[in-house]
Amino acid sequence: MTRRFSRSRNGLTRRKVVHGAGALAVALAAPRFAFAQTPKRGGTLKISNGGDPPDFDLHQSATYLTEFIGAPCYSTLLRIDPNDYNKLVPDLAEKYDVSDDGKTITFHLRSGVTFHNGMPFTADDVVYSLDRIRQPPAGIVSPRKGLLGNVENVAAPDPLTVVVTLKQAQPDFPFLVSNPYNVIVPKQVARPLDASGQGMKRQIVGTGPFRLKTAVDGQLYEMERNDKYFGTPAYLDKLQFFPIKGEIERAVAIQGKRIDACFFFPNESVLATLRKNPNVKELRRPTPTFVNLIPNVTRKPFDDVRVRQALSLAIDRDAFVKTVGPLAGAYYHSRGLLLPDSPYSLSEAEVKQFAGYDTAPGLGGDIAANRKKAMELLEQAGVPKDFKISMLTRADVPAFRDSSINVAAQFKTIGLDATVDIRDPGAFYALENKGDFQLVAHSVALSGALPDQILGEGYTSYGGRNYGQWKDDAIDEMFRAQSRERDQAKRKELIHQFQLSFMKTFYQINLAWVGYGVGYGTQVKGWNALPDLYANMQLDMVWLDS
Amino acid sequence: MLTYIAQRLATGFVTLFGVAAIVFLVLRIIPGDAAVMLTGAGAGVVSEEDLAQVRHKLGLDRSIPVQFAEWAGDLASGNFGTSLRTGNPVWTDIVRRFPYTLEIVVIAMLLAVVLGVPAGVLAARFVGTWLDRAIQAFSIFGLAAPSFWIGLLLILGLVSLFSWSAPLYWEPFWVNPLGSLSQLIWPSIAVGLRQLALITRMTRSIMLEVLGEDYIRTARAKGLPERTVVFRHGLRNGLLPVVTLVGFEFAALFGSLIITETVFSVPGLGQYVVQSILNRDYPAAQGIVLVLAAIVVVGNLVVDLLYGWLDPRTRVQGAG
């Protein structure tokens, strides 16, 4: 994955401020899109999500239910180019510079921007927002705390400049800070709400192309175009989000033209019904979402690596992908810890050396032999026959629920008495957070596919996804080493080593990757499906052809 | 009569208080506390300090009697608290959702009575014929079929046969009566089917018994037309047990309603209470359960009054 910002050829020795503006300047000058038709103005886009957002605070959330509602109303410093997933284009920051040593990033903000409530946008709001994410105030929770963990300080020398100082150089940083969840909130609104513990959960006050007008729990979330938006005004007049839990119902509503789009379809049979309709576009694309078996290593017998290996050996990943794929979108498999088609993927030979991973589609593993080996390992580790395992999981997301059901059934083949403890989200997170579980099949949905994002959040002890509570300083240090490495070739080798080192611990066991489907009527134009669930959801370039 | 009502209302209040206490206590024992639910939906590991702070802000770390006293006090002044999830006052959420639930209950009971009583009468009148057997078969089915299964099948049928899709806006009755009826008729059928079956069966067996009574024979001997015999003399007495049945089943009807609202995604009280319990939204769950229980208590009172009006013999007894 290439990062397009130009750098001084003289490298680190010259104390020259390098302008990271190359690609950005190009992006600013070039037309934002090239359409065959001229976009029409006006209209209301009707979208369906699979339920109500638990709240509106994007900093505290990690579910698409909140992100889809918040994205059109907020802005980030930079955002992913809707036409090229590997590029960043300006949002609230017109351009940014990276210092020679890579430790200081200076963002130059747009002027004349106002929030939806009329307050002027300044650098203070950026400072507050970034600090809110990396050092959340009391009572505020920040899942992406670790993502900005390399930030030493954020300062605003003047109202239109923000200076971020990093602890060590981090080439991926601009992408990390542009995570769609890292929106800029108004300090004057957020600070008192944070102090009272409520946070930005009940209101949306942003700088985005749309403004939240009505929110009726269980029925409708309506947004109207922000005519004071700093960018090109959106084409649509209004957005309406309808929470519809059933996938069939959402599909039927699209076919009946009662809604225009749904950007979350896990189930294949539902997409198949949409496929038959010439007036509907549907597609499924891979996203940076992976299903991992996460054992609680503080509980016996999961502290024994042989037991974790046995768990991995028991799973026929080919059968898993074939079964859970149509139900949840878990169709893909990777070679290593990064995305299926990542340039950092391991070789087949390397992957096969890790117990159980050879049953991935196409790798020709022998599941019967694997399971036999698993039983031997369990015996060596002293795990009795019919040992009870309860797999904690979530009821409302197929990638959690159906993965767990399939895994539990597979565990029976190695003599484990596995049941699935399907809980509603409340109880699920309560137990998972307390560490009150044996084993979880967790579908980790990230936004962004960079090594720092995936490895940093999913595979370090301090990352936000260490539900299993493992601790390994060596691995953490390996992560930091690759994170600060600016030489591409050296970094690739470090990432390579990181993956090999982590995978042999089996602290987390990867099963498959998930791609989500979308479906929308042909009247919806201007929306591009990126290989990411959360990016490109501001919908400012979408228009209706009707 | 008035003393009777007053007595019953007083009993009702005591009952409600008991209900409130039970609900309050039970919800506090449920594993998975609200603090984590509110902070955790989808996030990574949340530290204990963060959770403790959220809990403190919500007042969940105080002792249970203190929390209960505060809640009871608020209730007395009409404040049902604030939903932990939506942030709206619970009362506002209840008031917004109540019409849909009420409408389903009313339509379901109306369907059950308006269709059930005549069906039972017909079956009794033509006992032994194919009509009777058909009605009996239908009511046996209606009793046995789980309401959420019926709901699922209804949705399937509507979707595949009529390309029906769930309403995007659920119209309240006063905004658009016909539209609202057409939306809520389906969940009402699923909910009311069992009541319909029960009332049909009950009416039939009562009518059969009654039609054999002496005074009926007398009426017939007097030469009164069959219709008068059946309706004026037979039905009036037959209605009593039907009314009792309705009272008996009122609470049961709410059970069906809760799950049927979930199946059809109707934004009513039933769906709200299920979500609140599953989401550990204490204030909301407590409030709705209390309201639902109050409805049942009031409903039973109405039924008892009806019973008293229909059968003067029972008015003498005042005991519940």
Next chain:
Amino acid sequence: MTAAVIDPATAVTAGAPVRKTRRARLWRMVRRQPLGTFGAVVLAILAFAAVFAPWIAPFDPTAGDPAALYQPPGPVYWLGTDGFGRDILSRLIYGARISLAVGVGTSLLGVVVGAALGILSAYLGGWVDSLTQRVMDALLAFPMLLIALTMATVLGSSLHNVIIALSIPIIPRAARIARASTLVLNATTFVEAARASGCSDTRIVLRHILPNTVAPLLVIATAYLGLAVVQEAALDYLGAGIQEPASSWGLMMSGSATTLALTAPWIVIFPGIAICLAVLASNLLGDTIRDVFDPKLQRDFPG
């Protein structure tokens, strides 16, 4: 065979004719109560399936066949497969275990505990009676599913917890009936006589009151067996009851089944039919028991 003249209509002799009379009596009962018999037979079949599931079920109910995902009924999988490729017939058979265990367990527990409470409170009278009455009333004011849902969420979702949770709404209803019965019986002359002759309370309760309350309680128990099966399915459907990969009829209709229902309706139809059959059977049986014991009971204890 003796040489004496035997009148076939009144013959009561040893050997073959006696057996024929017993069989004849059974046959007469079946003919007079066809529906009840049907109910009993269906329940017996379900019980048989439940007990002998491992031998009867053609496939492993938890093992999915990735090559046969949501297949329609066919020669291999008679009732089709679900979203995981699991055989529906096998899951129905194993599901019978759970449904019947819960149905029987719940109604038994609820009726026994409720009857005990009702009888005792009526017998002891006074403030004990009043307090119990109030508590029972409070419980009765809740919709049954709501209590079950809350209790299942509190207790957790294993089989015995579900049985306990579902029995709680039944307790006040059984208590009410037992109490009414006891009040009536308490006032009868033979109980008074028993008391006068110095019988201990325990004796009176066990010997005189209990046997006479059995009939209406039995009716209630069969009626609530069916209801318990439905409520259990509802709990599973909502996710608060039995958990995967166990096969429960309610569970079979939830989760991925609802998403696949349009393309694979058999996944949702068959479990519902199974529930209908079980409820139907228990209702019919209950009706028959009621008719056999006392037709008048129908008026007092409807449903």
